[in-house]
Amino acid sequence: MKTIYLLLLLSINSIANTTNEENGINTKPKTTIEAFYNSEIIKKPASESDSISGLKIISYDSEKHGKHIYIVSDIYTMKKISFFNKKGRKVFTTSTIGSPIYLSKFKKGVYTIKVVENDKTEIKEFAIN
Structure with a gap:
């Protein structure tokens, strides 16, 4: 279909x-x-005025908690986050205000991350090794 x-x-x-x-x-x-x-x-916004100000994906790898990332920006507000695999299928969706996103259940590969904050949307690529 x-x-x-x-x-x-x-x-x-x-x-x-x-x-x-x-x-x-x-x-x-x-x-x-x-x-x-x-x-x-x-x-995906093409101009700087439409992008999320100060958007960063910070990754950590710890023995206790495993691999995880934080998605942060200049504004401390709710972010809707979607992960897409290489084929473009949505594999994970969550909302966060600075909480970690644990990657232990993700397979190795490159993912496209869609971040929506207020009315602004930004797309980033992220590799999980």
Whole structure:
């Protein structure tokens, strides 16, 4: 079903873009970069004013607690965090205000992390070894 939906979405998008290009009209937004992940469109801010101020992913590895990360920014507020694997599937979602996110159940690899704070969204890549 997802494959049919994806093909339908791509064909409609190509038809719409062909019509707009012939008329000399570009309807795609210039302020965002879109990535397609598992039937969900994630928008990454292209300008500094739309990004999360001071966003950092701090990783720790301890014998007692194992591998874990903190996702922090200049504003101490709730952050919604989603992890996506290489294939674009959402593998984990949580909310935090500075609490650690334990990585012991994650497989090794590169993950895309989507962080939403207030109305701002930022996407970062993170490797788990």
